[in-house]
Amino acid sequence: MEAHNLKQHWDTVYQKEDEHLGWFEPNPEQTLALIAETNLSKDATILNVGAGTTTLIEALLDKGFTNIIANDLSNFALRKLKDRVQKSHHYHLKGLVDDLTNPKKLNKLLPIDLWIDRAVLHFFLKEEEQKAYFNLVKKIVSKKGFVIIAVFSLDGAEKCSGLPLQRYNPEMLQNKLGLDFKLIKTFNFTFINPFGGERPYVYTLFQRQ
Numbered sequence: 427m428e429a430h431n432l433k434q435h436w437d438t439v440y441q442k443e444d445e446h447l448g449w450f451e452p453n454p455e456q457t458l459a460l461i462a463e464t465n466l467s468k469d470a471t472i473l474n475v476g477a478g479t480t481t482l483i484e485a486l487l488d489k490g491f492t493n494i495i496a497n498d499l500s501n502f503a504l505r506k507l508k509d510r511v512q513k514s515h516h517y518h519l520k521g522l523v524d525d526l527t528n529p530k531k532l533n534k535l536l537p538i539d540l541w542i543d544r545a546v547l548h549f550f551l552k553e554e555e556q557k558a559y560f561n562l563v564k565k566i567v568s569k570k571g572f573v574i575i576a577v578f579s580l581d582g583a584e585k586c587s588g589l590p591l592q593r594y595n596p597e598m599l600q601n602k603l604g605l606d607f608k609l610i611k612t613f614n615f616t617f618i619n620p621f622g623g624e625r626p627y628v629y630t631l632f633q634r635q
């Protein structure tokens with residue numbers, strides 16, 4: 427799908443109530459467990475890519491983190507997320523509408539301490555899209571900074587939101603990141619989606635050396 431159509435696809439998807447999205451998780455426990463491993467200070471710069479309308483932002487604010495940026499291709503999703511967080515936590519969330527496979531704003535960010543991706547990378551099928559994504563990680567994640575990537579595992583579903591996926595294991599992610607990033611922790615987790623379907627994910631935490 428072309429970038430323009432993809433944007434439209436995601437804007438349309440997010441017209442639904444959050445609880446009706448196939449990836450909706452009321453409590454992002456697995457991501458929080460990996461964040462706890464980082465021991466980052468509360469003022470660390472955290473970038474959640476392809477954030478959509480995730481509940482992770484409120485969870486991070488509840489943990490005391492103060493410097494959070496949310497990115498998505500969908501302006502509509504980010505607006506929803508920003509409004510919700512403003513209401514619940516009186517927090518002005520910095521939102522960056524940008525394409526991870528052709529970044530125009532994300533690549534201008536200052537070094538960030540933690541990159542978080544849940545269920546985004548696996549949508550990028552083309553070699554050049556994956557290259558752009560990983561080049562961005564390498565460009566903006568600080569020295570000693572962390573990368574959390576949670577994607578559908580090799581035994582995971584072949585599609586999400588009607589779109590085909592590239593599934594991963596930790597070795598594949600390590601190859602894409604290169605040896606400058608050290609795998610700190612990984613685990614498999616079967617997410618049960620709001621419709622009762624099993625969605626096996628692999629969670630990974632890397633640290634830049």
Ligand SMILES: C[S@@+](CC[C@H](N)C(=O)[O-])C[C@H]1O[C@@H](n2cnc3c(N)ncnc32)[C@H](O)[C@@H]1O
Pocket residue numbers: 436449450451475476477478479480481497498499500503524525526527543544545546549586
């Ligand atoms: C399956 S959802 C996951 C949302 C969120 N991470 C969560 O766990 O609830 C995938 C998200 O990736 C976003 N996305 C897809 N392609 C993107 C791209 N090229 N650049 C930035 N975001 C993208 C979508 O708009 C959507 O919000």
